[in-house]
Amino acid sequence: MPSLYFDIAHLLAGGMVLVSFMLLYQDRVFGLFNVFALHAAVLALCVAWQAFVQDAPHLYVTALIALVFKAIIVPVALHRVVLRLGIGRVIETAVGIGPTMLLGVALVALSIQVMLPVTAHADVLTREDLAFALSVVLLGLLMMVTRRNAVSQVIGFMSLENGLILAAAGAKGMPLVVEISVAFSVLIALIVIGIFLFRIRERFDTVDVHALDRARGEQS
Amino acid sequence: MSGDTAVLLVLLVPAVAAAILALVPEHRLSTRLNVAACVLTFAGALVLLEQRPTPGPFLLIDDVNVVFVVLTTFVALSASVFSASYIDHELAIGRLTPTYLRFYHAMYQLLMFGMNLALVANNIGLMWVAIEIATLTTVLMVGIYRTPAALEAAWKYFILGSVGIALALFGTILVYLAARPVVGEGLDAMSWTVLATASARFDPALLNLAFVFLLIGYGTKVGLAPLHAWLPDAHAEGPTPISAVLSGLLLNVALYAVLRFKLLLAGNPGAVAAGPLLITMGLSSLIFASFMLYRRRDIKRFFAYSSIEHMGIIAFAFGMGGPVANFAGLLHMTMHSLTKSAIFFAVGHIAQVKGTQKIAEIRGLTASHPLLGWSLVIGVVAIAGMPPFGIFLSEFLVVSSTFARQPVLAVPLVFGLLIGFGALMLRLHGVAFGQPTGPAHPDKASYLPILVHFTLVLIAGIWLPAPLVQWFQAVARGLG
Numbered sequence: 001m002p003s004l005y006f007d008i009a010h011l012l013a014g015g016m017v018l019v020s021f022m023l024l025y026q027d028r029v030f031g032l033f034n035v036f037a038l039h040a041a042v043l044a045l046c047v048a049w050q051a052f053v054q055d056a057p058h059l060y061v062t063a064l065i066a067l068v069f070k071a072i073i074v075p076v077a078l079h080r081v082v083l084r085l086g087i088g089r090v091i092e093t094a095v096g097i098g099p100t101m102l103l104g105v106a107l108v109a110l111s112i113q114v115m116l117p118v119t120a121h122a123d124v125l126t127r128e129d130l131a132f133a134l135s136v137v138l139l140g141l142l143m144m145v146t147r148r149n150a151v152s153q154v155i156g157f158m159s160l161e162n163g164l165i166l167a168a169a170g171a172k173g174m175p176l177v178v179e180i181s182v183a184f185s186v187l188i189a190l191i192v193i194g195i196f197l198f199r200i201r202e203r204f205d206t207v208d209v210h211a212l213d214r215a216r217g218e219q220s
Numbered sequence: 221m222s223g224d225t226a227v228l229l230v231l232l233v234p235a236v237a238a239a240i241l242a243l244v245p246e247h248r249l250s251t252r253l254n255v256a257a258c259v260l261t262f263a264g265a266l267v268l269l270e271q272r273p274t275p276g277p278f279l280l281i282d283d284v285n286v287v288f289v290v291l292t293t294f295v296a297l298s299a300s301v302f303s304a305s306y307i308d309h310e311l312a313i314g315r316l317t318p319t320y321l322r323f324y325h326a327m328y329q330l331l332m333f334g335m336n337l338a339l340v341a342n343n344i345g346l347m348w349v350a351i352e353i354a355t356l357t358t359v360l361m362v363g364i365y366r367t368p369a370a371l372e373a374a375w376k377y378f379i380l381g382s383v384g385i386a387l388a389l390f391g392t393i394l395v396y397l398a399a400r401p402v403v404g405e406g407l408d409a410m411s412w413t414v415l416a417t418a419s420a421r422f423d424p425a426l427l428n429l430a431f432v433f434l435l436i437g438y439g440t441k442v443g444l445a446p447l448h449a450w451l452p453d454a455h456a457e458g459p460t461p462i463s464a465v466l467s468g469l470l471l472n473v474a475l476y477a478v479l480r481f482k483l484l485l486a487g488n489p490g491a492v493a494a495g496p497l498l499i500t501m502g503l504s505s506l507i508f509a510s511f512m513l514y515r516r517r518d519i520k521r522f523f524a525y526s527s528i529e530h531m532g533i534i535a536f537a538f539g540m541g542g543p544v545a546n547f548a549g550l551l552h553m554t555m556h557s558l559t560k561s562a563i564f565f566a567v568g569h570i571a572q573v574k575g576t577q578k579i580a581e582i583r584g585l586t587a588s589h590p591l592l593g594w595s596l597v598i599g600v601v602a603i604a605g606m607p608p609f610g611i612f613l614s615e616f617l618v619v620s621s622t623f624a625r626q627p628v629l630a631v632p633l634v635f636g637l638l639i640g641f642g643a644l645m646l647r648l649h650g651v652a653f654g655q656p657t658g659p660a661h662p663d664k665a666s667y668l669p670i671l672v673h674f675t676l677v678l679i680a681g682i683w684l685p686a687p688l689v690q691w692f693q694a695v696a697r698g699l700g
Contacts, residue, residue: 118425122397130397137390144383153379160386167393173405174396176345180389183349187382190356 005053006125012046013132016166017108020139023159024104025097029082029089029151033075036155040070043162050169053125059169062181066165069185070158077192082151092148100146107138129170136163154191161188223273227281229264230289230336233257238329242322247311250325251304257329258297261336265293277407280342283698287691288339288476291554295468295561296332298669302565303328303461305666309572310459320364324459331357331465335473342411344392347477348385351441354470355381362458373453380440380450388437388477394430395484398422415484424490431494434481435501441474444535445505448528455524456577460568463520467527468561472553475531479538479699486541486700498539499629505532506636513643518577519567522647523560526603529640530556536633537618538699540625546696548617555610555677556603562673563599566592569665574658579647584656589663595670597652602677604644605637610680 019039026032044067051059082089093100111134119127140160144153161184168177237257244250268289272281281289307324310316316324334354341347359381363374392410399409402421408414419427436447443451455463482494509529516522534556537549570585570592571577585593602609615637622630 114429118423118429119397120425121401121423126397134390137386141383144379150375157379157382157386160383164386164389164393167390171393171397171400173400173409174345174393175407175410176343176349179349180345183352187352187356190359191378191382 009046009049009053009125010128012042012049013129013166013170015042016046016162017132017135017139020136020159020163021101021104023143023155024100024139024146027091027097029087029091029149030079032091032152032155033078036158037071037075039159039162040066040074043166044071046166047169050129054172056173058178061178062165062169065178065181065185066162070162070188074158074188074192078151078154081192087151088149091152093146094148095146100142103146104139104142107142108135111135111138123172126170126172130167133163133167133170136160136166139163157191158188223268223271223281226264226267226271227273227279227340230261230268230293230340231333233260233264234329234333234336238326238333241329242326244325245318245322247307247318247321250322251300251307254325254328255297255300255304258293258300258332261332262290262293262297265290275342275413277411278343278346279340280412281340283691283695284479285339285476287550287554287695288472289336291472291557292335292339292469293332295557296335296465298672299461299464299468299561299565300328301666302464302568302669303459305664306459306461306568306572309664315365316459324361324364327357327361328461328465331361331470335469338473339476342413343407344395344410344412344415348389348392351388351438351474351477352385354473355385355441358454358458358462358466358470361462362454364459365457367457369453370457373450373457377450377454380447384437384440384447386437387433387440391430391433391437391481394426394433395481398426398430412480416487419484419487420489422484422488422491424488424492427485427488427491431481431485431491431497435478435494435497438474438477438481439501442471442478442535443505443528443531444501445508445528445532448505448509451528452521452524455527456518456520460520460564460571463524464561464564464568467524467564468557471527471531472557475534475538475553478535482538483700495539495541498535500539502532502534502536502539503629503632503636505529506536507532507632507639510636510640510643513640514646516647517579519571519579519582519651520564520577522579523563523567526640526644527556527560529636530560530603532636533615533618533633540618540622540629541700542621542625543693543696544617544621545625546699547692548614548621550692550695550699551680552611552614552618555614555680558673558677559599559602559609559611562670562677563596563603565670565673566595566599569663570596573661573663575661576658579651581658582651583658584652584654586652588656588660591667592663592665593652595667595674597648598674599670600644600648600652602674604641608678608681610677613681613684 022035044063047059047063112131115131115134137160140156143156147153165181168174241250268281268286331354334350338347338350359374359378363370396409402418403409403414440447485491485494505528509525512525534549534553537545574582602611605611605615
């Protein structure tokens with residue numbers, strides 16, 4: 001494999017990790033949507049590059065879904081939902097930005113430490129790609145636990161899911177990648193519709209077990 | 221009918237029925253169609269017992285999953301009968317509108333499709349997609365009443381379930397990566413039949429890492445502590461037929477996925493043993509849920525915690541492994557599905573006649589509603605593990621096989637069982653006996669599903685037919 005192929009794939013996957021960090025320090029909801037659109041666009045580039053390198057035309061479909069659905073439709077739809085429902089524009093954090101970023105750095109180090117030794121026998125492109133993908137997944141999880149707003153939890157989940165698509169595209173010759181990305185798109189569409197229809201306002205935005213326990217009088 | 225037709229029946233009937241039921245406006249017709257579709261699916265599953273189709277790249281029927289398929293389709297059938305009478309009442313009091321009912325029935329069949337597909341899939345990617353379908357449909361059903369509590373429960377289930385499912389996908393990709401150097405690219409590297417024969421040559425480190433993700437991902441759906449937070453709320457806020465299907469079936473389907481991956485690890489000499497992980501999670505679920513039972517004030521949440529307790533016992537038994545413990549785990553899973561779904565059938569009607577789910581407001585049921593009250597008494601006695609019911613037999617097998625092999629582990633196991641037993645008896649006494657209080661609407665319940673389930677559990681407790689024992693023994697050997 002020419003080293004340029006590898007360098008570009010490496011650059012794009014590294015770019016996704018970088019954009020994941022950018023998601024972590026956003027403090028306005030609309031800024032978060034824009035950065036997420038960027039995240040999805042970089043994913044589309046990554047997947048398209050993998051499709052070219054692996055000579056796997058079906059991956060172009062996945063790249064197209066990422067570009068049209070996640071980089072354009074979802075951010076626009078979420079933007080409208082926030083305007084229509086009057087959801088607060090400021091992101092409330094459970095943990096401050098500084099500690100969150102430090103935790104994020106630790107998670108990236110962790111995923112490199114975990115992935116590189118166990119994939120010693122895989123080809124070098126898969127190895128690096130997988131380490132980056134796990135970083136993106138863990139950063140997405142970190143975002144879900146450190147944010148209180150339902151909308152930013154959803155963005156965290158979607159960035160996590162972008163990491164999974166990155167991993168699936170990087171696994172050379174994996175079947176069903178298109179089907180899986182379609183299934184995920186259905187999931188995301190339902191989440192967005194869910195926010196809108198269920199009118200999940202700030203009142204419902206916690207995944208805290210105790211909130212519901214209290215609501216049902218099960219806790220004093 | 222050949223095996224190939226039967227497996228198509230199991231998959232296509234729910235899929236087609238979902239499409240038809242989405243269009244049928246009249247609710248009496250649609251409840252009947254729902255039951256009819258379940259009958260057909262169950263018939264297909266019974267044929268699979270005798271006729272096995274040849275494993276293809278996508279579908280597979282073997283000794284292990286046929287147990288799950290038959291159990292799933294059977295409980296789905298009786299839950300659909302219960303659902304018919306439950307839904308009548310919900311319509312009458314206006315908690316559900318005809319539009320929502322169409323949606324409800326379509327989702328019910330789609331859920332069956334998802335669960336059956338997950339069970340018969342021969343491809344780890346396809347199984348993942350199927351479990352996602354099942355998760356999404358249950359999320360929508362849990363939120364169907366649209367009260368704030370129901371929406372919050374659905375949202376919580378949605379977020380936790382999605383994260384679990386995302387992690388499971390990462391594990392699935394890692395399994396593919398482990399298999400690719402050995403069996404080559406493409407579908408082969410994702411199909412159970414190929415993976416099972418070739419797993420000895422996979423990279424053990426990659427397989428270990430994959431299993432961690434799969435256990436956390438699918439373990440969330442099994443409801444093992446500490447990943448259970450969605451389960452009580454989802455059970456309490458959704459329609460009761462869905463609580464019965466969740467507890468009786470969907471938890472099993474997720475457990476089936478974990479067991480399949482455990483088999484891959486068992487086939488690889490270099491991989492860690494998956495058993496101790498399952499034993500730890502199983503025991504912590506059992507003990508945690510048993511203590512939590514004492515603090516419940518909502519009757520559906522109470523039995524949801526009891527489900528966590530029993531999934532803990534089942535995970536523990538499969539974690540112990542070996543023919544006896546696997547047999548006990550399999551038997552316990554079957555008995556728990558039958559008993560717990562019957563309890564939810566009774567609880568659904570009880571909540572309807574009393575107009576509340578609060579344990580404190582339900583008193584003296586055996587006096588005010590003898591049939592419902594005694595059904596609940598029988599159910600609780602059975603689920604608590606008292607003879608002569610089947611759960612006594614399976615719990616006895618789990619405990620005795622643990623004593624024989626790892627006596628130290630038997631101590632926390634028996635401790636957890638006794639704590640749970642105490643909570644069940646304590647609550648049962650208040651709910652079933654004493655002076656009746658509160659409103660007492662006459663009940664128009666359908667007792668047939670409850671009766672059939674309890675009869676089966678009772679028969680299993682007294683006398684297990686020899687063919688059933690041989691069948692389960694064969695499966696237990698297959699599970700390693």
